[in-house]
Amino acid sequence: xxxxxxxxxxxxxxxxxxxxxxxSREQAxxxxxxxxxxxxxxxxxxNGTDGEWxxxxxxxxxRGGSLACRVLAAPQMSPPDLWLIFAPIKKARTDFIxxxxxxxxxxxxxxxxxxxxxxxxIRQDRxxxxxxxxxxxCGGTYVPPVDDLQKLDRLLADWPEDRQxxxxxxxxxxxxxxxxxxxxxxxxxxxxxxxxxxxxAERARLTAHPATTAISLGPRxxxxxxxxxxxxxxxxxxxxxx
Numbered sequence: 001x002x003x004x005x006x007x008x009x010x011x012x013x014x015x016x017x018x019x020x021x022x023x024s025r026e027q028a029x030x031x032x033x034x035x036x037x038x039x040x041x042x043x044x045x046x047n048g049t050d051g052e053w054x055x056x057x058x059x060x061x062x063r064g065g066s067l068a069c070r071v072l073a074a075p076q077m078s079p080p081d082l083w084l085i086f087a088p089i090k091k092a093r094t095d096f097i098x099x100x101x102x103x104x105x106x107x108x109x110x111x112x113x114x115x116x117x118x119x120x121x122i123r124q125d126r127x128x129x130x131x132x133x134x135x136x137x138c139g140g141t142y143v144p145p146v147d148d149l150q151k152l153d154r155l156l157a158d159w160p161e162d163r164q165x166x167x168x169x170x171x172x173x174x175x176x177x178x179x180x181x182x183x184x185x186x187x188x189x190x191x192x193x194x195x196x197x198x199x200x201a202e203r204a205r206l207t208a209h210p211a212t213t214a215i216s217l218g219p220r221x222x223x224x225x226x227x228x229x230x231x232x233x234x235x236x237x238x239x240x241x242x
Contacts, residue, residue, distance in 0.1 A: 004073050005042035005054050007035055008136045010143055015050040019069040020058065028065045031057070043067055046141045051076040078142050079105035080240045081187045083163075085112055086228055087194035088119040088149065093225045097192075098127045098146060100225075102134035104232040105240060106144050110189075112152045116196035124148045152202065156209060163187040165211045168231050169203065179238050182213040188239065190231045195224055 009031070013021045023031065031037045039057050045067065046052045052074040055067040084106040088094045094111075101109050109131065111122050128146045135143045159165070164185050191206070198206065206212055217230045236242040 004052075005044040007031070007037070007042075008044040008046065008052075008139070010132045010136055011045050011047050013047060015045055015047055015053045015069055017069060017071070019053075021045060021055060021067045021069065023065045023067065025063050028061060028063060032060045032065065033062070044073060045069065046135075048141065048143050049076060052141050074141060076141050079107045079144075080236075081107050082235065082240065083108045083110055083189035084192070084228065084232065085110045085155070085189055086192040086224065087112055087114045087117040087152075088122050089195055089224050090118075093223075094119070094122070094127070095130050096225050097228045098130045099134040100229050101232065102131040102140070102144055103138045104229070105236055106232065107142075109144050109146045110155070111147065111149045112155055112191075113149055114152045114194050115199035115202055116194045118195065120149075122149045156205065159209070159211060160187070161211070163189055163211060164213060165206075165209060166190045166231065166235065167206045167212050167214045168192055168217055168227055169198075169206075169214045179213065179215060179234065182239075188235065190228075190235060192224055192228045192231060
């Protein structure tokens with residue numbers, strides 16, 4: 001049996017040697033109806049805490065089935081304690097932000113409503129499914145939780161004292177130097193604003209917040225989805241696990 005199976009599946013079930021994992025109807029349809037797997041085929045399983053396990057199809061049916069864990073293929077690899085906070089935009093571009101955040105190592109994804117946020121609601125379950133799919137495809141063993149939409153003011157009011165907040169401010173110049181000069185710590189968050197930017201009141205509150213490190217993402221104003229990827233890249237290359 002090879003150490004790494006090509007088909008990966010996130011499951012909400014304990015994983016370990018000899019562990020039997022039941023499949024939902026949707027998972028069974030994917031493995032046996034779409035991917036055409038049969039009894040004895042290998043599947044890589046992960047649950048966000050127990051690493052990646054190579055499992056074998058024990059039972060295969062149209063409405064269900066089961067897998068048997070055989071060997072640990074990769075240890076659990078959790079990302080840095082980094083939150084990505086962003087204002088939702090158009091559906092496809094919000095999906096993109098969630099997918100890339102999961103791929104690039106965000107530990108938590110937090111949509112927020114700002115003064116200029118166009119979207120007043122999200123489908124949290126759909127965005128969580130996108131995070132799961134991204135983790136399955138990129139080889140990760142961790143799936144970041146996607147929070148429901150909350151107001152930025154409420155989030156800042158309840159902000160934990162031990163977490164640094166990276167505020168991406170389009171009015172500034174310079175990013176790497178600002179991150180290098182930020183206080184030491186292992187709990188971080190990145191805040192990406194809406195398409196219309198932050199309001200003057202929000203910018204003033206963020207700038208005055210004791211946990212804030214304000215950075216620029218370059219001389220050009222980036223779209224919100226591009227800014228999220230740029231900020232995650234910058235953080236991971238300077239303070240993260242790259």
